[in-house]
Structure formats: structure tokens, C-alpha cells
Amino acid sequence: MTDLRIVTESEEFPVFTNIDINKMNRLMEENKAAKQIMSQLLENHHTTVSMIAHEIRNPLTLVSSSLQIIEKQHPEVKKFNNWEQTMEDIQFMCSLLNDLSSFNNSSTLHHSVFSIEQLIKNVAVSFAISLDADGSDIEFTSRVVPGMGDFTGDKIKLEEVLLNLLRNAREAVDKSGRISLSAERQKDTVIIRCQDNGCGIPADIIDTIFDPFVTYKENGTGLGLSSSRQIIEAHGGSINVESAPETGTVFTVTLPV
Numbered sequence: 001m002t003d004l005r006i007v008t009e010s011e012e013f014p015v016f017t018n019i020d021i022n023k024m025n026r027l028m029e030e031n032k033a034a035k036q037i038m039s040q041l042l043e044n045h046h047t048t049v050s051m052i053a054h055e056i057r058n059p060l061t062l063v064s065s066s067l068q069i070i071e072k073q074h075p076e077v078k079k080f081n082n083w084e085q086t087m088e089d090i091q092f093m094c095s096l097l098n099d100l101s102s103f104n105n106s107s108t109l110h111h112s113v114f115s116i117e118q119l120i121k122n123v124a125v126s127f128a129i130s131l132d133a134d135g136s137d138i139e140f141t142s143r144v145v146p147g148m149g150d151f152t153g154d155k156i157k158l159e160e161v162l163l164n165l166l167r168n169a170r171e172a173v174d175k176s177g178r179i180s181l182s183a184e185r186q187k188d189t190v191i192i193r194c195q196d197n198g199c200g201i202p203a204d205i206i207d208t209i210f211d212p213f214v215t216y217k218e219n220g221t222g223l224g225l226s227s228s229r230q231i232i233e234a235h236g237g238s239i240n241v242e243s244a245p246e247t248g249t250v251f252t253v254t255l256p257v
């Protein structure tokens with residue numbers, strides 16, 4: 001069943017790395033004609049990915065609903081070999097398509113003016129509620145220094161970034177782990193930190209974690225951090241990671257105000 005999955009842990013998957021993207025951006029800056037052609041190609045590529053995702057999602061949703069109806073009307077199917085695995089695989093494909101769509105759209109921002117302080121507080125509350133709902137013993141704290149002022153950016157996408165970081169932290173800690181989300185304003189930047197005392201990231205893989213489709217989890221798509229980075233960079237900001245195995249990890253997002 002797992003052969004179906006296109007996500008791999010290895011570096012064999014021939015995707016564009018951040019180094020390639022940086023090289024391409026440099027080439028585009030150096031040569032205006034190349035810039036125009038590459039921009040068109042990129043736009044074309046985005047449209048194609050969106051269309052493919054859309055075309056696959058429709059029949060997949062039908063298959064998924066049919067299987068759920070079958071399961072409801074004939075609960076005995078659950079006893080069949082591979083039934084559960086098939087349901088999980090379908091779910092995985094649905095979430096892969098969702099992640100692929102958000103990755104594909106992560107550089108296109110829909111701006112509005114909002115309170116980033118409130119956004120971070122809302123995310124913290126939803127995360128705390130989700131921990132509570134699952135009966136989790138993870139200790140979660142959040143600290144937002146008041147007075148951050150108005151922020152112009154894509155509210156939904158920034159929320160997505162914070163949720164990605166918190167989800168990763170949650171997946172990295174054990175039952176009695178600790179996670180914290182903090183934010184403050186320093187002059188013309190907002191600095192957001194997501195820290196956990198989880199498994200940490202080994203030094204030999206830390207340089208790869210922002211590359212698309214790089215995952216070290218059984219059910220990961222490896223698109224969380226790459227789309228988060230794209231979203232933050234589209235806001236003119238940066239995202240960095242510091243980690244020590246067995247001690248924990250801290251992701252720092254810096255956004256210009």
C-alpha cells in the first residue's frame with residue numbers, strides 16, 4: 001500500500017531544492033528576458049498544478065464518500081483485510097492534495113490590515129483547545145507582548161504557518177512535553193517563536209527540512225515547512241530553526257511591520 005505514496009524520506013526525490021530556487025532567482029535578476037520567460041513558466045506551472053490537484057480531488061472525494069457509505073451500511077467490511085489501510089490511504093491522499101494546493105498557493109498573498117497580536121492569541125487558544133479536546137498532558141504556554149500595532153499581510157496564511165509550527169512541535173514532543181508560543185515587537189519587526197522540548201532535529205537533516213516533500217514522518221507530506229517558508233518570505237520575512245537532539249527545537253519567524 002505504501003508504494004502509492006510519492007513522499008519519501010530520501011533525497012532521491014527529484015524536487016527543486018531551496019538552493020535551486022535561489023539560483024533561479026539570481027538568474028532572473030541578472031537577465032530580464034530570462035526573468036520574463038521564467039515568470040511565465042512559473043505561472044503556467046502553478047496553474048497546471050492547481051488543475052491537476054482539482055481534477056484528482058473530485059473523483060477522490062467521490063471514492064472517499066462511497067467508501068464511508070459502504071462502511072456505514074455494511075460495518076462488516078471493517079473486518080476485511082486492508083480495509084482500514086485503504087481508508088487511511090484515501091485520507092492521506094486527500095490531505096496530500098490539500099497540502100499540495102496550499103503549497104502551490106503559498107506565494108500568492110491576500111492582504112488585509114489586522115492585529116497580529118490578536119491573530120497569535122487566537123491561534124494559541126485554538127491550539128490549547130485542541131490539546132484539551134484530545135485529553136493531552138502536553139504543557140502549552142503562550143506569551144504575547146502587547147503593543148504590536150497593526151500588521152498588513154495575509155491573515156489566513158500566517159495562521160497556517162503558526163499552526164504548522166505548533167503541529168510539528170506537538171508531533172515532536174512526548175506525552176508530557178512542553179510547547180511555547182511567544183511573540184514580541186522589536187522596532188520594525190515582529191518576532192514569533194515556537195519552542196518545544198521534543199526529539200529535536202539531527203544535524204545531518206536540519207538543512208533539508210524546509211525542502212518540499214522532505215518528511216521523516218510515516219504520514220507526513222513534507223510540505224508544512226516548505227510552504228511556511230514560502231509564506232513568510234512572501235511577506236518579506238524569514239524563518240529559522242535551532243535544534244538540539246533530545247533537547248528540543250525553536251523556530252523563529254521574523255516579519256517586517
Ligand SMILES: Nc1ncnc2c1ncn2[C@@H]1O[C@H](COP(=O)(O)OP(=O)(O)OP(=O)(O)O)[C@@H](O)[C@H]1O
Nearest residue numbers: 168169172200209215216217220221222223224225
Ligand atoms: N519541532 C520539530 N521537532 C523535531 N523535528 C521537526 C520539528 N519540526 C519539523 N521537524 C522535522 O522537519 C520535517 C519536515 O517538517 P514539515 O512540517 O515540512 O513536514 P512533516 O511535518 O513531515 O509533514 P507535513 O507536511 O504533514 O507537515 C519533519 O518530518 C521533521 O523531521
Ligand SMILES: [Mg+2]
Nearest residue numbers: 164168224225
Ligand atoms: Mg509538519
